[in-house]
Amino acid sequence: MTKLLGISGSLRRGSYNSWLLRAATRLMPPESTLAVASIRGIPLYDYDIEVQGLPAAVSQLKDAVVAAHGVLLVTPEYNNSLPGVFKNAIDWLARPSADIKRVFGGRPFAIIGASPGGFGTILSQTAWLPVLRTLGTQAWSGGRLVVPRAANVFDESGALKDASVVEQLRQFLAGFVSFVRRPGA
Numbered sequence: 001m002t003k004l005l006g007i008s009g010s011l012r013r014g015s016y017n018s019w020l021l022r023a024a025t026r027l028m029p030p031e032s033t034l035a036v037a038s039i040r041g042i043p044l045y046d047y048d049i050e051v052q053g054l055p056a057a058v059s060q061l062k063d064a065v066v067a068a069h070g071v072l073l074v075t076p077e078y079n080n081s082l083p084g085v086f087k088n089a090i091d092w093l094a095r096p097s098a099d100i101k102r103v104f105g106g107r108p109f110a111i112i113g114a115s116p117g118g119f120g121t122i123l124s125q126t127a128w129l130p131v132l133r134t135l136g137t138q139a140w141s142g143g144r145l146v147v148p149r150a151a152n153v154f155d156e157s158g159a160l161k162d163a164s165v166v167e168q169l170r171q172f173l174a175g176f177v178s179f180v181r182r183p184g185a
């Protein structure tokens with residue numbers, strides 16, 4: 001069984017990115033699962049907090065990342081870049097720095113995202129790449145999923161109703177799972 005962890009970079013109720021992640025949990029290939037994690041409860045990074053001990057929300061998310069075979073970041077786009085709240089969570093996961101290798105080093109990560117605009121988080125996804133590279137992940141670039149015009153692809157309950165996006169998401173997940181399972185990984 002291949003176990004992925006998905007993290008939505010949005011805190012808001014009715015988040016398109018959280019809805020996209022929920023849809024992804026139902027489109028995984030055979031013999032694989034996608035668990036949903038949250039960045040809720042993670043404080044703003046502060047070294048003075050860190051030296052008192054990692055906040056519980058950070059430790060829990062770190063443990064979940066380490067336990068997964070691969071991690072899917074589902075990112076909004078803010079001002080043509082990645083959201084600060086999401087970056088803040090990843091920054092916490094990289095503390096203490098001695099843990100970076102264990103949490104991120106050589107580990108498969110992939111990025112998708114949804115936005116109500118026309119470009120579907122492409123600039124945000126690109127902005128994540130130097131972060132993932134710095135942390136030493138194996139960022140998967142074999143597929144790309146940008147979901148523009150998000151207001152049109154989900155129904156009022158948050159279900160993914162656009163058949164083309166469903167198929168793109170299914171193929172993206174199959175490709176990422178194959179990468180996670182690649183020989184020698």
Ligand SMILES: Cc1cc2nc3c(=O)[nH]c(=O)nc-3n(C[C@H](O)[C@H](O)[C@H](O)COP(=O)(O)O)c2cc1C
Binds near residue numbers: 012016079114119
């Ligand atoms: C501070 C801020 C900046 C934003 N900048 C962009 C942007 O550059 N590109 C874009 O497509 N959407 C932008 N948006 C709109 C978001 O894509 C939209 O709020 C989206 O719903 C956020 O994702 P969520 O639904 O998962 O919360 C911005 C929103 C905020 C709050």
